[in-house]
Amino acid sequence: MKTTFLILSFFVALAISSCQKDEDNDQPNSPEKFNSVQEFFDTRNPKTDIFLVTAETGGTFTTDDGSTLTIPANAFVDLSGQAITGSVTVRLKEVFSNSDMIFSGIFPVSQNLMLNSGGEFFLSAKQGSNLLRLDDGVNLDLAIPAQAIDPNMELFWAENEEDIKAANWRRPDSAQGGGVGGGGSFTFNTVDSTYDITLDSMRWGNIDAFMFVNYFNCSFNLTGLAGLDATNTTAFAVFKDQNTVWPMGTQSWGNISGNLITDSHLADVPMNVVVISVVDGQLYYGLADITPAVGITYPIAMTATTSANLDAVINGLP
Numbered sequence: 001m002k003t004t005f006l007i008l009s010f011f012v013a014l015a016i017s018s019c020q021k022d023e024d025n026d027q028p029n030s031p032e033k034f035n036s037v038q039e040f041f042d043t044r045n046p047k048t049d050i051f052l053v054t055a056e057t058g059g060t061f062t063t064d065d066g067s068t069l070t071i072p073a074n075a076f077v078d079l080s081g082q083a084i085t086g087s088v089t090v091r092l093k094e095v096f097s098n099s100d101m102i103f104s105g106i107f108p109v110s111q112n113l114m115l116n117s118g119g120e121f122f123l124s125a126k127q128g129s130n131l132l133r134l135d136d137g138v139n140l141d142l143a144i145p146a147q148a149i150d151p152n153m154e155l156f157w158a159e160n161e162e163d164i165k166a167a168n169w170r171r172p173d174s175a176q177g178g179g180v181g182g183g184g185s186f187t188f189n190t191v192d193s194t195y196d197i198t199l200d201s202m203r204w205g206n207i208d209a210f211m212f213v214n215y216f217n218c219s220f221n222l223t224g225l226a227g228l229d230a231t232n233t234t235a236f237a238v239f240k241d242q243n244t245v246w247p248m249g250t251q252s253w254g255n256i257s258g259n260l261i262t263d264s265h266l267a268d269v270p271m272n273v274v275v276i277s278v279v280d281g282q283l284y285y286g287l288a289d290i291t292p293a294v295g296i297t298y299p300i301a302m303t304a305t306t307s308a309n310l311d312a313v314i315n316g317l318p
């Protein structure tokens with residue numbers, strides 16, 4: 001009798017525990033909160049591919065996004081010019097899509113002019129904590145899937161540090177007009193639709209073409225949410241049918257203050273203007289599908305959203 005009672009007590013306790021767990025599982029998840037727009041972006045920054053290569057033999061490596069990097073044997077030296085042997089860590093970061101540009105902050109802009117990007121990338125090599133460079137006369141070959149095709153594409157270089165807030169794209173020293181250090185060349189492979197790039201240094205690079213557009217002043221009035229300014233809000237013009245994102249209301253060409261975005265450098269081409277804010281931990285966004293005209297103030301309604309919904313909006317922009 002005592003044994004039977006103990007067995008019954010065990011199953012009753014188990015049933016109660018199971019019901020309690022089910023009730024706990026039915027509880028809604030805690031609402032997501034963000035301290036800033038940048039915190040939302042940081043969790044979506046494009047990943048960096050990391051490869052281990054033996055310096056004496058080199059090798060060929062392919063990324064998940066379809067780029068192929070070929071490293072010849074004995075390519076690396078330290079910053080004093082001493083030859084490197086043994087294992088080397090190579091980092092390759094691709095910023096290809098409009099969403100990649102938004103989340104990374106690496107925009108196709110050169111000397112305040114818009115560029116149409118065939119593909120942005122960063123390349124570096126280290127042994128341990130020591131930064132390496134390519135030996136004199138050594139080139140790497142990098143083939144990237146063409147993100148945009150334009151007969152006026154050029155090779156641009158920027159800084160040699162991976163974690164930068166903005167890239168200042170300049171032509172190589174070898175190009176007319178001068179620019180940042182580095183050289184190289186590329187061809188467009190019509191069979192594979194890739195840009196096959198020959199690199200003589202490792203840093204931020206980009207295949208770009210200048211966009212010939214008319215620039216003018218434009219503004220946007222943000223409605224539905226008070227207190228929006230540059231501390232809690234950011235905005236982008238995503239050009240339709242171009243691989244281009246323009247950061248709005250920032251740097252020398254604009255401002256975000258008092259729920260108003262002003263920009264002196266927009267263009268008269270079809271675009272989606274996407275505005276993102278974080279207020280009291282809540283994520284908001286607004287979207288306007290427009291072809292801007294001179295002097296017009298466009299209203300944009302801000303709406304509370306989730307990160308999953310905003311991801312879908314940004315990734316779905318044409």
